[in-house]
Amino acid sequence: MPKSSRVKNTQVGIIGAGPAGLVLSHRLHQMGIGSIVLESRSREHVEGRIRAGVLEQNTVDLLTSIGVADRLHKEALVHHGVEFRFSGRSTRIPLTNLTGGRAIYIYGQRQVLKDLIQARLDTGGEILFEAEATRVEGLDNSPHICYEQGGNEHTIQCEYVAGCDGFHGVSRKSIPNGVLKEYSHEYPFGWVGILADVPPSTEELIYAFHANGFALHSLRSPTCSRLYVQSDIDDNLENWPDERIWAELHVRLATDGWSLNEGPILEKTFAPLRTFVAEPMQYQRLFLAGDAAHIVPPTGAKGLNLAVADVRVLSQGLIKRYESGCDELLQRYSETRLGSVWRTQGFSNFITKLMHLQAPIDTFDYKLQEAAFDYICTSETAARALAENYVGIPEN
Numbered sequence: 001m002p003k004s005s006r007v008k009n010t011q012v013g014i015i016g017a018g019p020a021g022l023v024l025s026h027r028l029h030q031m032g033i034g035s036i037v038l039e040s041r042s043r044e045h046v047e048g049r050i051r052a053g054v055l056e057q058n059t060v061d062l063l064t065s066i067g068v069a070d071r072l073h074k075e076a077l078v079h080h081g082v083e084f085r086f087s088g089r090s091t092r093i094p095l096t097n098l099t100g101g102r103a104i105y106i107y108g109q110r111q112v113l114k115d116l117i118q119a120r121l122d123t124g125g126e127i128l129f130e131a132e133a134t135r136v137e138g139l140d141n142s143p144h145i146c147y148e149q150g151g152n153e154h155t156i157q158c159e160y161v162a163g164c165d166g167f168h169g170v171s172r173k174s175i176p177n178g179v180l181k182e183y184s185h186e187y188p189f190g191w192v193g194i195l196a197d198v199p200p201s202t203e204e205l206i207y208a209f210h211a212n213g214f215a216l217h218s219l220r221s222p223t224c225s226r227l228y229v230q231s232d233i234d235d236n237l238e239n240w241p242d243e244r245i246w247a248e249l250h251v252r253l254a255t256d257g258w259s260l261n262e263g264p265i266l267e268k269t270f271a272p273l274r275t276f277v278a279e280p281m282q283y284q285r286l287f288l289a290g291d292a293a294h295i296v297p298p299t300g301a302k303g304l305n306l307a308v309a310d311v312r313v314l315s316q317g318l319i320k321r322y323e324s325g326c327d328e329l330l331q332r333y334s335e336t337r338l339g340s341v342w343r344t345q346g347f348s349n350f351i352t353k354l355m356h357l358q359a360p361i362d363t364f365d366y367k368l369q370e371a372a373f374d375y376i377c378t379s380e381t382a383a384r385a386l387a388e389n390y391v392g393i394p395e396n
């Protein structure tokens, strides 16, 4: 039995203190709209989770406009190109030259979240940690979010609910059966990832296809490398001792005149690759944003960027609604977002299929992959399309 219960009131109840929920809360605060953020995990856990590393220009621009990018502009590494290796051959895509001056920024999701949380608390924002939303009710005209904190059950009454609680959250599940159409696909592989205390062996990211499987060399700072190898879908970290990971990285990333630095492994992760879209991204007064509405395979480095792009549009709709009473923009939220969500799904799927081992070498499917790689190497149009999608298409 709950020991006590309290009711809080706010304009927008936000479930989830990931990039989507926190950026939304900031943007609304800037425009004088109140929100409370509920987060099931502790602050330490949220700030410690190792996930994305690549921010698009659009994301950096939005973080700058809400005043949370001071440290990012000091510490992020700006990249103007990215390298693709395929069975030992290599091509560099000059991102900035091909996209009229746009770039990507290397700045870990951990750092983004630390900056967002600190800035939100400094501006008097309410983030309730270790407060798990259990139900969302009254979505037609009096939304409320029931949540548990410290063994007690409480309620937030609000005018709108933003479901920013990731793929496994409660928001999407609160929508009645039959309303959403869900599209999903599981790739037959996963990624084993490491964070290593060693200076990166490359200045720019390297995506590599090899007969043993995909490998990615990324980084977090001038002294810290982030690397991944393709694994089986049902693999687990016990099968991947440090020596095996380094051995596979050496083999898969190999190219003439280049070598890989090894160092102590600080963290290891495993993630299956999957893709998912729920349509529409809204139901009555509930709006889904980020991973709650869609998942992309990490190969395109798009998940966090899509989450931020969603809440940019969602905040515009809410601001318009509170400024003028007109909710037309808000009602068009899902319709506005789904075009770029699917385009991003297409790009992430393309890069995933291009760079992962799916069929034995010298089969028909492998030959198609090789031809697609050749096209990027030889056609500026193909390289430009890749660059444009990788750095992110400008938002209007």
Ligand code: RFL
Binding pocket: 015, 016, 017, 018, 019, 020, 021, 038, 039, 040, 041, 046, 051, 052, 053, 054, 055, 109, 131, 132, 133, 134, 164, 165, 166, 167, 168, 169, 170, 191, 193, 271, 289, 290, 291, 292, 298, 301, 302, 303, 304, 305, 306, 307
């Ligand atoms: P998040 O970050 O999952 O945040 C959701 C939050 O909601 C909380 N929550 C609840 N809180 C209260 N009540 C409940 N009932 C709740 N249920 C859940 C959770 O604890 C959590 O704090 O979702 P959001 O904000 O939509 O952000 C999405 C991004 O985190 C995700 O897409 C990216 O990390 C994906 N991703 C990458 N994205 C990029 O843009 N660039 C990259 O380079 C990149 N690399 C990656 C990635 C994801 C990876 N994994 C883990 C598959 C690399 C990897 C390996």
Ligand code: PHB
Binding pocket: 051, 052, 053, 054, 205, 216, 218, 219, 226, 298, 299, 300, 301
């Ligand atoms: C990362 O640095 O974690 C990273 C970079 C590029 C990706 C995915 C993850 O495509």
